[in-house]
Amino acid sequence: MKPLIQLENLVKTYQSGEVEVRAVRNVSLVVEPGEFVAVMGASGSGKSTMMNTIGCLDRPTAGRYLLDGVDVSALDRARLADIRNEKIGFVFQGFNLLSRTSAVENVELPMLYARGAKSPRDIRARALAALAMVGLADRAEHFPNQLSGGQQQRVAIARALCNDPSLILADEPTGNLDTRTSIEIMGVFQKLNDSGITIMMVTHELDIAAFAKRNIVMRDGVIVTDKPVERRHFAAEELNQPTAQPNAVAAA
Amino acid sequence: MKHTATIRIALRALRRNKLRTALTMLGIIIGVGAVVAMVGIGAGAKAQVEAQIATLGQNVILVMSGTTTASGIRTGFGSAGTLKVEDAEAILREVPGVVSVSPELRAAMQVASGNQNLMTQILGEGADYFEIRQWPFKSGTSFTEQDVRGANKVCVIGLTTSRTLFGDADPVGEILRIKQVPFVITGVLTPKGMSMMGSDQDDVVILPYTSAMKRVMGQTMLRGMNVQAASPDVLLQVQDQIITLLRQKHRIQPGRDDDFTVRGQQDIAAMATEQSKTMTILLAAVAGVSLVVGGIGIMNIMLVSVTERTREIGIRMAVGAHGSDILLQFLIESITLSSLGGIIGILLGILSSYLLSTISHWPTMVSPASIVVAFLFSAGVGIFFGYYPAQKAAALDPIDALRYE
Structure with a gap:
């Protein structure tokens, strides 16, 4: 099976005024389909830059990036947009939902930009199915400001799911959430990962990283640690322990 | 991406900010409204002038005594009598293409009938005059060629004169006294309305020119003459030949000024339309400026909107929007703003020109062409002033846009 992500000697440098900033220096990485990788590192460690490149939002200065066997390091903006649309789902720390737009319409957004034409009815049906998958079928017509943080992040996950991506990229998805809600979101991720995504x-949080299967730590633009998770957490189990997080019951 | 979806996205964005949308459109509304109303007023004025020129008659050439000298001094056409009846006869006889000629005398005089009297315009004319000016009779008939030859004491009166002296009664056969000379009224003319100079053309008494010479004015020189040409094609040629003929007859040396003035209907029309054209251009310029100002308003708001929605643009790009999708979205927003403003402006322009014509009795004429042009222009303003902000949005880097606070 070919790897889903293959970085070969990836280099990314920025010109910040007179100074050249080397954000990523010679990173090579292989991620196989079905993996669940947590990337950690202090700010400035180059992890965001690497993730932007993996997410096809940015192009590497040097090195190669193969996504699903296709070299995407030299594609133009429009082609990269298509690849993001077809293969990648994004989940952000700040949810990044369109305000004053209902949950279901937020989920529809990537399908509106899909190159293959789908009928509005098809799009609506798929969006509702994606919302149901994250347990928000009854909140479809709610607006983001009527939803809790956890619910908003679920809408964002549904949006990431709707085009059947092979990869979900999450940038601190639990950064704005309390512990219990964070575990619930990890539960959603583990479920999706089990289904093959x-x-x-x-x-930043070690105990959130423990929900993944593999942990990578970056520092100064290089990968310093890359190891499988030994004592993996399972959200389903943790949520069943009533004493685990007594302070976070109301939030979800 | 399908364009219908882009259009829906753009319209939704406009609906969210109703007040801002309305205020942004206001500039275009006023601009387009002004254009439509102004062009309507201009076209109305032009149509009125054309209608007035048509009252002169068909293919008419006016020949008047006196001229403007080369040094610019006017000897006042019509006053200094330099034209004679023989000139009129010569023109009819010798210039090919001339159908008829009516010599003309003119004076303002008191006329009386019974115990009513009136200061009015007295015209001495030939029997063909009514034919030349295409002036039908309301009742009665014209005086005849016989009356002209015999300098008979007959006259034709205009409707205003008739109303003033006789009320609603039919004055045909009644006696009208001019300088104590009794004239029999043979006919009443249908109304022609205001002349281009603004005088009432129906406030008039028309006599055979011979009668006017001998019995009323006591002069033999003509104020001018109305010449009718056979067709519009020969007008210029006839005009030139009249000038040549009159210069010959008046023995004017080459290089000296004419002692008469020849004016075709076209000249008069050109003069009149020139004025209304100047007016229209002026008004259109003002309206154009307000359209440009409206367009800049749209550009301003679109720039603000792009900045405000940087994050939204970032999200859209992250999930797969091309730059062209974003460009189209913002372009549609600005075109919608401007063309919606254009439509409202057109309605407003039609309404205001209608109000102007009913309240202040200005003649207005809103042509479909001006509406189409105004609409296309407003849509064009949307494209022109919306392109830069839309281009700016499309060129955003998705990473920066997503990070934008």
């Missing part, structure tokens, strides 16, 4: 997630 590859997930890469940036996080």
